[in-house]
Amino acid sequence: MRAVFLAAACVCILCVAAICLFLLVNGLPAFGKIGPLKFLSGSVWRPGSGAYGIAPMILGSLYVTAGAIALGAPLGVLTGVYLARFCPRRARAAGRAAVNLLAGVPSVVYGFFGLVVLVPAASAVFGGSGKSMLTASVLLGLMILPTVISVTETSVRAVPEACYEGALALGATHERAVFFAVLPAARPGVTAGIALGVGRAIGEATAVVMVAGNQPVIPSGPLRGLRTLTANIVLEMGYAADLHRGALAATAVTLFVFTLAVNVLLALGRGKRPA
Amino acid sequence: MGKIDIENLNLYYGEFHALRGVSLSAPERGITALIGPSGCGKSSLLKTVNRLNDLSEGCRVEGRVLLDGEDVYGGGMDIYTLRRRVGMVFQKPNPFPMSIYDNVAFGPRSHGVRARSVLDGIVEESLRRAVIWDEVKDRLAGSALRLSGGQQQRLCIARALAVRPETLLMDEPTSALDPISTAKIEELASELKKAYTIIIVTHNMQQAARVSDRTAFFLLGEVVELGDTSRIFTAPRDKRTEDYITGRFG
Amino acid sequence: MRMRPSLTGKSPPALGRRPLSLLLRLLVTAAAVVTALIVLFVAGYIVINGARRLRPSLFALKYTSENVSMTPAIIGTLAMTALALALAAPLGIFSAVYLAEYARRGSRLVKTMRLAAETLAGIPSIVYGLFGALLFNRLWGYSLLAGAATLAIMLLPLIMRTAEEALLAVPDMYREGGFGLGAGRLRVVFAITLPAAAPGILAGIILAVGRAVGETAALIFTSGTSPELPRSIFSSVRTLSVHMYALWNEGLYGDEAYATAFVLLVITAALNALSGIVSGRFRGGGDG
Numbered sequence: 099m100r101a102v103f104l105a106a107a108c109v110c111i112l113c114v115a116a117i118c119l120f121l122l123v124n125g126l127p128a129f130g131k132i133g134p135l136k137f138l139s140g141s142v143w144r145p146g147s148g149a150y151g152i153a154p155m156i157l158g159s160l161y162v163t164a165g166a167i168a169l170g171a172p173l174g175v176l177t178g179v180y181l182a183r184f185c186p187r188r189a190r191a192a193g194r195a196a197v198n199l200l201a202g203v204p205s206v207v208y209g210f211f212g213l214v215v216l217v218p219a220a221s222a223v224f225g226g227s228g229k230s231m232l233t234a235s236v237l238l239g240l241m242i243l244p245t246v247i248s249v250t251e252t253s254v255r256a257v258p259e260a261c262y263e264g265a266l267a268l269g270a271t272h273e274r275a276v277f278f279a280v281l282p283a284a285r286p287g288v289t290a291g292i293a294l295g296v297g298r299a300i301g302e303a304t305a306v307v308m309v310a311g312n313q314p315v316i317p318s319g320p321l322r323g324l325r326t327l328t329a330n331i332v333l334e335m336g337y338a339a340d341l342h343r344g345a346l347a348a349t350a351v352t353l354f355v356f357t358l359a360v361n362v363l364l365a366l367g368r369g370k371r372p373a
Numbered sequence: 374m375g376k377i378d379i380e381n382l383n384l385y386y387g388e389f390h391a392l393r394g395v396s397l398s399a400p401e402r403g404i405t406a407l408i409g410p411s412g413c414g415k416s417s418l419l420k421t422v423n424r425l426n427d428l429s430e431g432c433r434v435e436g437r438v439l440l441d442g443e444d445v446y447g448g449g450m451d452i453y454t455l456r457r458r459v460g461m462v463f464q465k466p467n468p469f470p471m472s473i474y475d476n477v478a479f480g481p482r483s484h485g486v487r488a489r490s491v492l493d494g495i496v497e498e499s500l501r502r503a504v505i506w507d508e509v510k511d512r513l514a515g516s517a518l519r520l521s522g523g524q525q526q527r528l529c530i531a532r533a534l535a536v537r538p539e540t541l542l543m544d545e546p547t548s549a550l551d552p553i554s555t556a557k558i559e560e561l562a563s564e565l566k567k568a569y570t571i572i573i574v575t576h577n578m579q580q581a582a583r584v585s586d587r588t589a590f591f592l593l594g595e596v597v598e599l600g601d602t603s604r605i606f607t608a609p610r611d612k613r614t615e616d617y618i619t620g621r622f623g
Numbered sequence: 624m625r626m627r628p629s630l631t632g633k634s635p636p637a638l639g640r641r642p643l644s645l646l647l648r649l650l651v652t653a654a655a656v657v658t659a660l661i662v663l664f665v666a667g668y669i670v671i672n673g674a675r676r677l678r679p680s681l682f683a684l685k686y687t688s689e690n691v692s693m694t695p696a697i698i699g700t701l702a703m704t705a706l707a708l709a710l711a712a713p714l715g716i717f718s719a720v721y722l723a724e725y726a727r728r729g730s731r732l733v734k735t736m737r738l739a740a741e742t743l744a745g746i747p748s749i750v751y752g753l754f755g756a757l758l759f760n761r762l763w764g765y766s767l768l769a770g771a772a773t774l775a776i777m778l779l780p781l782i783m784r785t786a787e788e789a790l791l792a793v794p795d796m797y798r799e800g801g802f803g804l805g806a807g808r809l810r811v812v813f814a815i816t817l818p819a820a821a822p823g824i825l826a827g828i829i830l831a832v833g834r835a836v837g838e839t840a841a842l843i844f845t846s847g848t849s850p851e852l853p854r855s856i857f858s859s860v861r862t863l864s865v866h867m868y869a870l871w872n873e874g875l876y877g878d879e880a881y882a883t884a885f886v887l888l889v890i891t892a893a894l895n896a897l898s899g900i901v902s903g904r905f906r907g908g909g910d911g
Contacts, residue, residue: 099809100725106717107726110739110783113776117746117754124757176654184651193655195895196662202891203665204837206867207884211665213871214881240661247658260467263425264529268480268536269457273644278479283470301747303840304864308871328749328840335753335844350753354746361745453641 118354125351128344137348143314143325145334150345152352154316158231158324159300159356161317162310165235166299170242171292177243178250178291183276194248201244209308212237217309224321229311232320237309238302242295249294253287254280293364297357303328327353374442376401376540376570377422382436384417384594386429391417393594395436399540399587404562404571406581406602409591409617415574416464418591419542422572423459424452440540457484460533464545466525468517468532473500473509476517476528480536495535503531504561523554530561540570548576559584578618582606590614666888673885676878686850691879693886695852696866699767702853703846703862704835706771707778712828714775715782716817719824722783723790724812740780748840751777755845765859770846777841778831785830789823790816822901829898836890839864848872863887 129137132150140151181193216237221228257280265275281288303326311323312333325333331346331353338346375398384392392414399405407415420426422438424445438445445455457480469476477496478486486492496513500506505527509520517528526546533541543562547555562571562584575581581588582602589599590611598605598614609615683692718736726733755773763769793816801811817824847859848869861869867883 100721103717103721103725106714107721107736109714110718110736110743110779113779114739114742116758117743117750117776120754120757121750173654173657176651177658180651180655184648185655193659195899196659198895198898199666199892200662202833202837202895204839204864204867204887204891206837206839206864206871207669207887208665210867210871210880210884211668215668240665243658243661258467260463260465261469263428264463264467264469264532265479265483266428267423267425267456267461267463268483268532269453269455270479270483271453271641271644273647274483274641277647278482279469285470297745301745301749303747303749304868328747331749331753332840332843335756347753347757350750354750357745357747357750358742361741365741 121347121351121354124344125347125349128341128348129351131341132345132348137345138352141316143330145338145342145345148341150341152327152330152345152349154314155325155327155330155349156352157316158310159326159328159353161231161324162234162238162306162326163296163299165231165320166238166242167292167296169235169239170295170299171246173239174243174246174291174295175250175288178247178288179254179276179281181247182251182254183272183280194251197244197247200240201248205241205302205305206308208237208241209305212305212309220321226321227311227323229309229323230321231310231317231324234306234310234324234326235320237305238299241302241305242298245298246291246295249291250284250288253284253291256287257283290364293360297360297364300326300356300360301328301353303332307332327356375399376441377572378437378439378442379418379422380437380439382418382421382434382438384414384421384426384435385431385433387431391594392421395594395596397589397596397599399570399572401570402566402568403586404566404573404584406585406588407572407574407591408576408578408581408588409597411576413591414594415591416544419461419544419572419574422540422542423456423461425461427452453484457536458539459542460536460538460540461542462526462530462533462544462546465549466522466529468520468525468528470516470518472514473517473520473528474513477532477535480532484536499531499535500528502534502565503527504557504564505531521554523550523557526550526554526558527561530558530565534565538569540572541565543571543573545574545576547580555580578606590617592617669881669884669888673881673883673888676882677885678878678882681879681882685852691870691875693863693866693879693883695850696861696863696883697886698852699846699860699866700836700862700864702767702860703771703774703842704832706767706856707774707835708828708831710771710775711778711782711831715779715827716786716824718779718783719786719790720812720817722787724808724816740783743776744780744784746777748777748838752841752844755841759845763857765845765847765849766857767846767853767860768856770842770860770862771856773841773845774835774838777838778834781831781834782824782827785827786820786824789820789827792823793819826898826902829894829901833891833894833898836862836887836894837864838862839868843868863890 137150137152139153141153142149142151143154181190185193212233216233217228220230220233261283262275262280265279306326307329310329312325312329313323314325317324327349330349335346377399379395379397382392382395395418409415421434426432434446443450469479474496477499478492481492481495500509505524508524520528547558559580565571585602588602588605590597592613598609598611606618609618680690681692682694683690684694686692686695722733751773755769759769759772797815797819798811801815842862842865848861848865849859850861853860863883867880870880
């Protein structure tokens with residue numbers, strides 16, 4: 099039976115290997131045929147005429163992720179601190195339930211919400227179609243909230259009480275003790291929460307595709323539409339063939355590398371946690 | 374009248390009666406040691422003086438705790454000012470996860486000191502008083518967590534001194550330390566009493582005998598005996614005190 | 624006698640003299656209020672606009688382009704979730720058993736497994752979708768099976784991690800009790816450790832169900848988007864989330880989409896409530 103358990107445990111490794119293999123086998127030839135530099139830095143994506151540059155999508159992914167973090171991380175961290183250290187005990191359970199609900203809402207529902215609420219609102223305020231970098235950032239910021247909140251709350255609560263009491267004993271107020279003694283002690287956890295948020299934002303496809311406009315051009319402003327790496331795959335996978343299909347697999351490889359980078363940063367951050 | 378006077382203090386945690394009719398007085402510029410077996414309420418008493426007990430759910434205080442004759446539980450007492458005047462050193466060193474400098478500057482900053490030059494002065498003075506300046510002066514920006522246990526505890530003392538307190542509460546400050554660090558802290562305490570009123574909780578009777586001027590023996594939330602340290606350790610009046618200091622129980 | 628309330632939550636009297644503390648308190652409170660408003664607005668918007676658009680024809684057994692019924696998608700969701708779990712749950716739980724009960728801590732194999740699980744957990748769902756399309760679709764075409772296999776790989780790390788945590792939380796005392804009675808390791812695992820960890824494992828599986836119900840990007844190109852009832856595991860099928868995505872793709876985001884969003888929200892809330900009950904039992908029944 100031990101062998102069965104071991105075999106099951108190895109499936110994970112197998113899956114990662116298979117995913118890497120399939121992406122590379124399908125993506126690398128396209129990399130080669132298009133030329134890696136041309137592929138990554140080319141600013142024109144027009145599969146019909148053989149132009150496969152994904153620079154607009156790379157920038158698009160980076161922009162919306164940065165926007166989502168700029169909006170979602172401060173709000174999430176502060177709300178997490180509130181739940182851990184400011185919330186009346188009775189309201190805490192309700193707060194957590196609300197955060198869990200937010201975490202469980204399917205991305206397609208978020209996308210729909212963005213489409214029927216955020217897009218018209220953006221259009222009314224700023225003009226244009228309303229499908230833009232800004233709208234996508236707001237929606238993604240909202241989607242990463244629950245991750246950032248719950249990881250922040252957990253890590254703030256995990257800080258030893260001695261840290262908090264030590265600050266109070268110096269005459270610090272509750273607020274100062276929480277923000278300047280406890281929160282710094284929770285920083286590795288909070289950073290990990292934000293990194294998880296980055297991962298979620300950069301990897302989100304369904305919701306983004308519904309509100310970002312999806313023009314494969316380098317976005318020239320926050321009110322312009324853009325296309326992310328994920329959107330590029332979702333939009334064209336259905337009908338792509340040959341080199342086009344390979345280019346999409348190569349897009350996935352690029353996306354995979356980005357998420358791996360986030361994971362590595364996360365692991366490094368965890369390794370640095372002070373004893 | 375002492376610097377700190379505790380009058381008929383009763384402390385409850387919910388149903389639990391932790392301190393029973395405790396009265397004691399800590400004289401100015403002296404060290405008062407609280408001894409007794411664990412769980413007898415010594416640490417609770419310390420936390421009553423700087424009102425850290427306020428944090429405990431269901432905690433209730435009866436009686437009076439006076440600092441310079443003013444009731445710390447009275448309406449006129451600002452809790453933050455109280456804690457500035459009454460510093461505390463904890464059982465386990467609890468430096469904040471930040472630089473040595475920021476640890477010491479934490480208190481002054483909490484009380485509105487912002488000017489870098491003033492902070493620099495306070496940090497140096499406090500570290501000198503806690504006799505750790507020479508060991509850390511070249512790495513003030515380094516993390517406090519990289520110091521040894523004994524150094525961390527002296528840093529915590531420096532941190533407490535940085536808000537210019539009048540009294541220091543020390544809750545078994547050497548219980549987590551090796552003998553050499555313990556000796557350094559004891560020496561420091563004897564030096565600090567020239568300027569501060571100190572109450573020290575200790576499990577170590579030799580320590581109480583070595584450093585303190587007055588000693589109170591606690592048992593099950595009550596003060597069994599209170600008096601000059603030399604007298605308590607040479608001629609205890611209560612049988613239970615004698616049994617405890619001669620090691621017959623506890 | 625004086626009552627002293629806990630400091631958390633109560634505003635200390637002298638706060639007004641400390642502007643930074645006051646500002647910080649305002650800031651966290653404002654953040655919490657904004658978050659609460661967001662939750663209320665998102666959920667309220669979907670509930671109010673979705674509930675009133677529910678009508679019987681949306682639940683007709685057969686999908687037509689007139690009724691746009693979501694019943695086949697609901698059944699598809701159930702089938703997809705069940706099949707994905709049937710694949711992932713045994714694998715995940717057995718892996719966890721290996722890691723928690725057999726493996727030497729810190730061995731190279733264990734480290735590799737952890738790294739693999741973490742990597743899997745971090746891969747975007749669209750990458751899974753692409754992988755599934757490249758591998759499983761070539762084998763089985765757009766099908767329930769291809770979708771479930773893709774989904775199973777996504778759920779694997781989640782089930783594995785929660786099950787391992789649950790197993791590690793079982794006190795060694797229990798195991799020693801079993802060994803003391805002369806039971807072998809395998810018997811101890813099945814008779815003692817796994818039952819004791821069951822609530823935690825179940826909570827992980829509920830989480831996995833939530834992920835499965837909410838997934839779109841990994842399924843569009845693997846299970847396809849057929850609105851019909853599946854006839855076998857080899858027929859294409861859509862889940863509710865995919866149904867919603869397909870509606871958007873066809874430009875139909877009127878009543879049907881609102882109603883589907885509502886149903887999905889209700890399922891999410893129900894799963895959350897269920898997981899709350901299970902983990903409550905977990906904590907309460909720790910000594911059982």
